Amino acid sequence: MTAALSSVGPPDRETSAARDRIPFSDADFQTIADLAMRDFGLHLTTAKRDLVYSRLLKRLRNLGLETFRDYCALLTGPQGEAERTAMLSALTTNVTHFFREDHHFKLLREVALPPLIKSAREGGRIRTWSAGCSAGQEPYSLAFTVLGLCPEAGKLNLRILATDVDSEILAKAEAGNYPEEERKAIPEAMRRFIEPAQNGFTIGGAARDLITFGKLNLIENWPIAGPFQVIFCRNVAIYFDKPTQSRLWARFGELLAPEGHLCIGHSERVAGPAELMFRTVGVTAYQRLAGAKTASSPPSAATALSNFPNRLEGHEK
Ligand SMILES: C[S@@+](CC[C@H](N)C(=O)[O-])C[C@H]1O[C@@H](n2cnc3c(N)ncnc32)[C@H](O)[C@@H]1O
CATH class of the missing domain: 3.40.50.150 (Vaccinia Virus protein VP39)
Incomplete structure (x- = not known):
């Protein structure tokens, strides 16, 4: 799909270790992919699953959440709007510079x-x-x-x-x-x-x-x-x-x-x-x-x- 999304390397060692501890179910991934599409047109195929995991793990940590299920509950709950934008930010890049593509x-x-x-x-x-x-x-x-x-x-x-x-x-x-x-x-x-x-x-x-x-x-x-x-x-x-x-x-x-x-x-x-x-x-x-x-x-x-x-x-x- 996206050059920007795929430009990110494989998850680091810490992330791989964390993967063993924090489950990321098909249902979690689907909830996130559906919200990303519904709210932002962001197209997340299953090929991006590892990337979604590693990028959003940082959000879980910042928010003090222990499972992706909790994170999905936050995203879909009444306070979810701000976090959905933060999620978009985590999943995309803001890379830009002056006179880009001159x-x-x-x-x-x-x-x-x-x-x-x-x-x-x-x-x-x-x-x-x-x-x-x-x-x-x-x-x-x-x-x-x-x-x-x-x-x-x-x-x-x-x-x-x-x-x-x-x-x-x-x-x-x-x-x-x-x-x-x-x-x-x-x-x-x-x-x-x-x-x-x-x-x-x-x-x-x-x-x-x-x-x-x-x-x-x-x-x-x-x-x-x-x-x-x-x-x-x-x-x-x-x-x-x-x-x-x-x-x-x-x-x-x-x-x-x-x-x-x-x-x-x-x-x-x-x-x-x-x-x-x-x-x-x-x-x-x-x-x-x-x-x-x-x-x-x-x-x-x-x-x-x-x-x-x-x-x-x-x-x-
Ligand atoms: C890679 S930057 C591009 C910046 C600049 N246009 C450039 O080419 O240098 C992509 C920007 O698109 C924004 N973006 C992503 N999805 C969007 C959407 N659904 N509506 C508006 N902006 C969006 C992101 O927040 C990000 O700032």
């Missing part, structure tokens, strides 16, 4: 952004979205790229929405503080948008001001006002099964403006009915066809996204 930023700089900035300067509304933004390096790289072309972007109707399902990682993104070693991934010309801080650097106000952060689960309802001219959703759909991925591409297609750009992760491909909505314009980069038909699908059953409506007001400001 070809997408080149595409932005050279092709996508110049006409959008022209339009914004003439009063147009421009919206971009980093969906699955992890610790924030992706939306900040977007903001730096915008500011590099348009230093006055903050005065225009140009906003970047940055969302993730994991509130903890989202808080890090919003804080915008990074260790010194991450500086080298930021091109020199863009370093004027960061400022020195204790043990590293922090994101400067011009870039921060362009971004609205919000919690959003991509497999649920999206209380978001489109259209977007650019959507980045990179290295997130790898966690989903094929039907969930297909639905996601189609939903992005519906939310994109005609000729809007969609950039996805290096091991992902737009597939399914949405293929008819896009043309390929680069490596894992797509453009929505101007005349593409959308198959307006009804929103999926939504659970409460408690803080998102307020965030959206920010997004629209």
Whole structure:
């Protein structure tokens, strides 16, 4: 299934020893796999059983639980929602860095952004979205790229929405503080948008001001006002099964403006009915066809996204 999930090595010795002590039944695994699919679209095949065990053993320890049965009871109980997100965090990776897959930023700089900035300067509304933004390096790289072309972007109707399902990682993104070693991934010309801080650097106000952060689960309802001219959703759909991925591409297609750009992760491909909505314009980069038909699908059953409506007001400001 996922490059990210399978990148983890075999369980360590301590985990193997613990395996003898803490039983992990088929029913436990199935409960976890069903919840991961239901809540996050996370596709856990039985091939991932050892990985699920070793990753979640750490959660059991942190929570002081002695059996996976107790852990499943917690997940399915009234207090389970927060732990289900912690479980997702434990099972997936938040790996990201500034200007990751730089070809997408080149595409932005050279092709996508110049006409959008022209339009914004003439009063147009421009919206971009980093969906699955992890610790924030992706939306900040977007903001730096915008500011590099348009230093006055903050005065225009140009906003970047940055969302993730994991509130903890989202808080890090919003804080915008990074260790010194991450500086080298930021091109020199863009370093004027960061400022020195204790043990590293922090994101400067011009870039921060362009971004609205919000919690959003991509497999649920999206209380978001489109259209977007650019959507980045990179290295997130790898966690989903094929039907969930297909639905996601189609939903992005519906939310994109005609000729809007969609950039996805290096091991992902737009597939399914949405293929008819896009043309390929680069490596894992797509453009929505101007005349593409959308198959307006009804929103999926939504659970409460408690803080998102307020965030959206920010997004629209
Ligand atoms: C590997 S990071 C990718 C970060 C960034 N997009 C990049 O490519 O560098 C994957 C992110 O997807 C988020 N994620 C996983 N499932 C999600 C879901 N159902 N809805 C929204 N975000 C999700 C995770 O919390 C994580 O922060």
